[in-house]
Amino acid sequence: MDYTSLIDTSLDLNTKPLRLFDGACLSLPREVESNPTELRMEISAKQETGALVEELKRVSAENKRLTEMLTVMCENYNALRNHLTDYMNKNREKEQSPPKKRKSESSNNNDNLNLGIVGNNSESSSTDEESSKKPREEVIKAKISRAYVKTEGSDHSSLIVKDGYQWRKYGQKVTRDNPCPRAYFKCSFAPSCPVKKKVQRSVDDQSVLVATYEGEHNHPQPNKMEATPSSTRTLNFGAASLGSSGQISTVESTKPKSNVDAKSAAQPRTESPEVKQFLVEQMASSLTKDPNFTAALAAAISGRIFPHNHNGKW
């Protein structure tokens, strides 16, 4: 997941002087010069405008500085994440015994969560099995992620995790380690999309749904707005946007965890860089979606581009 690519960096908050200031600054009617009273008002207005422009410049500079800091932070985060992924992949290659199919779930008997393999592993558990079993299917990239979804109230009966994608349920199975049935979903938005999802309640905390994603979507997220139900907070797998409530946490599995406690894993990780990143994204997203903000931004831009439109009109 490349989070930085999702941030709309095109939103340049280094706004130039707003229309009000522009208008006052650039378009003072010249005819007032002949009137002493209006001249005093003009001087006063000019002073005030100057102070405001100074303030605006200061805020703009600060905004620019913050934007640069954010960019640097994103770059650092991605670099760190890549390092971590590489490190874990190397570790796993060293640790892994000769690959056995279907090994991980039977050996990982704590919460029957198949912590799969990310990336270039030569033999992953279920994914490779599927590719050998069903040659007509595309080879699914062994990118496996997990989402822990805290459900509320009546949601305890459903195995639906709304994450913004369209899923088609193709099977349900009661597994040995968990009395709650496991549901199998395929991405139905694009016929060629190889992504599969398994959803099962945590054996420790049945209010927690554990969604395991296999593969990567080869299409954009169909509908992000769909991903905000009232009873279930959602995450956007791949697109990686997280509800600010932090009720969902994801684990992009890069290494089999033998003793993952789903309960603890379900705890909100508000301190992690990912979550902070999400919050930044959410704020940026909220701003850009706010009609008032966009209107103000449009007004600012239009005021900047077409200052002559407001000459002496306000």
Place this chain on the structure above:
DNA sequence: CGGATTTGACCAGCGC
């Protein structure tokens, strides 16, 4: 009526 869901059957890997 078409798409989604359900559910029993089937398949293949694994351990004994």
Place this chain on the structure above:
DNA sequence: GCGCTGGTCAAATCCG
């Protein structure tokens, strides 16, 4: 080889 298990298929059913 056999039984257990997880994963998938596909016909039946449901639902808007």
